[in-house]
Amino acid sequence: MAYTVKLDVFEGPLDLLLHLISKAEMDIEDISVSDITQQYLDYLAEMKRFDIEIASEFLVMASTLVYIKSCNLVPRKKTTSDDKEEYEDDIDSEEALIRKLIEYKKYKEMGEKLKDRENTYMNVYYKEPEYIVMKGIDDNLLYGLTKYDLLNTFNRLMLLQDKREEANNKREHVVKKDHITVKERMYQLKRLLNTKDRLSFFGLFEKQYEKTDVIITFLALLDLIREDHIELYQEKLFGDIIIRKRG
Amino acid sequence: MMAIVENILFVSGEAVGLKEIAKVLDIPQSAARKLMDNMICCFDFERRGLQIIKVNDKYQIATRPQYAKYVNKFIEPRQRERLSQAALETLAIIAYRQPITRMDIEAVRGVKCDSLLNTLLDKGLIREVDRLDAPGRPILYGTTDVFLKHFGLSSIDELPPLDLNEYE
Amino acid sequence: MMAIVENILFVSGEAVGLKEIAKVLDIPQSAARKLMDNMICCFDFERRGLQIIKVNDKYQIATRPQYAKYVNKFIEPRQRERLSQAALETLAIIAYRQPITRMDIEAVRGVKCDSLLNTLLDKGLIREVDRLDAPGRPILYGTTDVFLKHFGLSSIDELPPLDLNEYE
Numbered sequence: 417m418a419y420t421v422k423l424d425v426f427e428g429p430l431d432l433l434l435h436l437i438s439k440a441e442m443d444i445e446d447i448s449v450s451d452i453t454q455q456y457l458d459y460l461a462e463m464k465r466f467d468i469e470i471a472s473e474f475l476v477m478a479s480t481l482v483y484i485k486s487c488n489l490v491p492r493k494k495t496t497s498d499d500k501e502e503y504e505d506d507i508d509s510e511e512a513l514i515r516k517l518i519e520y521k522k523y524k525e526m527g528e529k530l531k532d533r534e535n536t537y538m539n540v541y542y543k544e545p546e547y548i549v550m551k552g553i554d555d556n557l558l559y560g561l562t563k564y565d566l567l568n569t570f571n572r573l574m575l576l577q578d579k580r581e582e583a584n585n586k587r588e589h590v591v592k593k594d595h596i597t598v599k600e601r602m603y604q605l606k607r608l609l610n611t612k613d614r615l616s617f618f619g620l621f622e623k624q625y626e627k628t629d630v631i632i633t634f635l636a637l638l639d640l641i642r643e644d645h646i647e648l649y650q651e652k653l654f655g656d657i658i659i660r661k662r663g
Numbered sequence: 664m665m666a667i668v669e670n671i672l673f674v675s676g677e678a679v680g681l682k683e684i685a686k687v688l689d690i691p692q693s694a695a696r697k698l699m700d701n702m703i704c705c706f707d708f709e710r711r712g713l714q715i716i717k718v719n720d721k722y723q724i725a726t727r728p729q730y731a732k733y734v735n736k737f738i739e740p741r742q743r744e745r746l747s748q749a750a751l752e753t754l755a756i757i758a759y760r761q762p763i764t765r766m767d768i769e770a771v772r773g774v775k776c777d778s779l780l781n782t783l784l785d786k787g788l789i790r791e792v793d794r795l796d797a798p799g800r801p802i803l804y805g806t807t808d809v810f811l812k813h814f815g816l817s818s819i820d821e822l823p824p825l826d827l828n829e830y831e
Numbered sequence: 832m833m834a835i836v837e838n839i840l841f842v843s844g845e846a847v848g849l850k851e852i853a854k855v856l857d858i859p860q861s862a863a864r865k866l867m868d869n870m871i872c873c874f875d876f877e878r879r880g881l882q883i884i885k886v887n888d889k890y891q892i893a894t895r896p897q898y899a900k901y902v903n904k905f906i907e908p909r910q911r912e913r914l915s916q917a918a919l920e921t922l923a924i925i926a927y928r929q930p931i932t933r934m935d936i937e938a939v940r941g942v943k944c945d946s947l948l949n950t951l952l953d954k955g956l957i958r959e960v961d962r963l964d965a966p967g968r969p970i971l972y973g974t975t976d977v978f979l980k981h982f983g984l985s986s987i988d989e990l991p992p993l994d995l996n997e998y999e
Contacts, residue, residue: 427917428942473942520939522993526927527919529991530982534913537983539899540884541674541906542891545844561746563814567823569755574825577771669880670898671905679905687905712837730838737839737847737855 429477430520432459437517444517449488449510453481480507601636606645609661617648617657664688665702669724678721696720753779754788758810758822762792762803780804788813832856833870837892846889846976864888885985886976921947922956922978927993930960930971948972956981 426432436455437447460478463470488510507513596604608615620633637659640646647660671687672679685695699722703715714727726734746754753776756768769776783789792805806819816822839855840847853863867890871883882895894902914922924939925931937944951957960973974987984990 427920428940430941471942477941516939516941520941523923523927523939524920526923526991526993527916530919530923530926531914531916533982533984534919536896537981538913539894539896539902540882540983541670541894541899541902543673543841543844544676545842561751561814563816563821563823565751566755566758566814567825569752570759570825573752573756573771577773580773666878666880666895667898667901670894670902673881673892673894674902674906683905687901710834712834713841724841726838726841727834730835733835733855734838734842737851738842 428471429456429474430517431524432456432474433477433517434521434524444514444521447510447514447517449481449484449513453485456481480513484508484510484513596632598632598635598639601632602639605633605636605640605659609646609659613661615659617659619656664690664698665705668698668702668722672715672722672724675723678718678723681720681722684722749774749776750779750782754783754806754810757783757789757804758806758819759825761805761819763805764795764801764803766801768804832858832866833873836866836870836890840883840890840892843891846886846891846980849888849890852890884980884983886979887986889976917944917947918951922951922974925951925957925972926974926978926987926990929973929987931973932963932969932971934969936972 426435433452433456434444436452436459437444440451440455442448457478460470460474463474484507507516605615605620617633617637621629637646637648637657641648644662647662648657649660650657667688668684671684681692681695681699684699685692688695688698690698699715699717703717706713706715712727712730713724716723716725749772752772753768756771757763760767760771765776765780768780780789784791787807787809789804789810790807791802793803794800795803811817811819814822835856836852839852849860849863849867852867853860856863856866858866867883867885871885874881874883880895880898881892884891884893920940921936921944924936928935928939933944933948936948948957952959955975955977957972957978958975959970961971962968963971978984979986
């Protein structure tokens with residue numbers, strides 16, 4: 417028989433920790449990281465069992481808890497003052513964790529209070545503005561506009577136009593470039609193979625090339641194979657194609 | 664109960680029928696009518712800012728005429744219909760480039776502007792000054808005296824000078 | 832004068848600034864503020880159906896929550912989306928710590944909150960108030976008037992004090 421288990425969704429690791437603490441009927445100040453760590457890990461295991469995706473934050477907290485637990489077992493390494501400053505925001509001790517939990521709990525409670533307020537003020541209604549048609553609207557059409565608004569508007573348009581033209585010129589440049597035909601490419605390749613036995617496909621292109629060049633070259637190669645001029649082989653998938661002259 | 668009706672009339676914005684009022688309050692229509700008559704008197708007696716008006720067994724909350732002066736003073740600046748950004752742009756191009764055809768205006772703005780030109784023509788800010796001696800004889804637009812007057816110009820030469828070199 | 836303001840607020844429908852009120856009544860802003868404070872009290876004291884709410888020196892006329900039952904019966908109840916627990920938490924952090932960066936919010940909550948911030952921005956509950964003068968110039972978030980209105984606050988100072996030192 418199928419049965420479902422509902423797991424509470426927690427807003428992050430701190431939320432889950434607060435839940436575990438309240439379930440254990442502990443005060444935040446009195447938490448024992450050792451106890452809570454096991455429960456935290458158990459919870460993550462449970463989530464995994466039900467195929468609930470565990471966000472990375474939960475795993476980071478798990479490792480933090482284990483770290484703090486281990487620090488409590490072995491004598492604490494002395495940290496230099498520099499280190500301390502650098503890790504100020506991190507949770508590297510029980511004390512820091514507790515501080516963080518207390519702060520988080522405050523805001524969580526405040527969230528609850530906001531919810532109450534929301535429930536109350538959701539019931540306040542407003543009315544639509546009255547639509548009153550006024551006479552002489554046209555007199556106000558240009559209200560506040562001066563000749564300098566005209567100047568600035570025109571200047572801005574001129575700048576925009578220049579930019580647009582610049583962009584258009586660039587675009588034209590790209591289109592203008594001429595491409596060789598497949599036939600021409602075949603001829604070039606044949607000549608190259610007269611001087612060399614082997615060619616690398618990748619080596620056929622200069623540093624800057626275009627997709628069309630690659631396609632035309634590839635089509636030229638296919639034609640050359642059909643004509644039995646060359647054979648191609650590849651050492652691995654997506655690797656370079658070696659072109660060899662036949663015969 | 665009057666408070667409830669006040670809330671309902673307020674959110675409604677329109678006149679509310681006696682039937683609806685009775686339904687919301689869950690009282691007979693006759694009682695609702697009595698209540699509403701009472702409410703109208705009450706609002707008047709207490710010299711409330713707003714009044715309840717009755718039109719054909721429908722009730723509506725409304726302002727009082729004696730405060731119209733203030734309401735107008737309040738509303739006026741809000742209702743000013745301003746020239747849209749697009750219209751202002753078109754007007755600026757015409758001002759500086761007149762006489763100019765629609766095609767040339769559109770070339771500068773990069774978008775069509777037929778309806779904008781019609782608006783500006785309607786408002787008397789631009790006019791047809793001539794026709795270009797070219798195929799189709801396109802209209803040449805220019806600004807009007809209304810335009811000059813608004814911007815405090817005695818002639819179009821008084822527009823702030825453009826430094827075109829800056830953009831070349 | 833209260834009657835005039837009542838008329839204006841009614842016509843406006845939206846929140847009206849103290850400045851506008853003072854202008855229409857032709858009185859100093861300080862006098863207008865006094866009048867408005869008085870008016871809010873008056874409406875409450877007289878148990879009027881409607882109330883005046885104050886949000887950051889803007890005033891608006893509105894229904895009272897206790898009559899929502901009837902209003903809902905009368906108009907199609909508004910499908911106002913309630914905020915999620917996560918959104919409320921995040922709002923609380925922003926409200927008390929504003930201006931605050933995303934990083935700092937995430938440090939308090941222990942989880943990422945990019946998409947949550949986008950939702951709150953979309954709803955107009957928070958806004959970008961500034962940029963921090965630090966590498967990457969991170970955005971500083973703060974709450975808006977929409978936030979205040981949503982939670983029935985007239986200013987951010989009305990939030991209950993948050994005593995973080997309590998446990999220290």
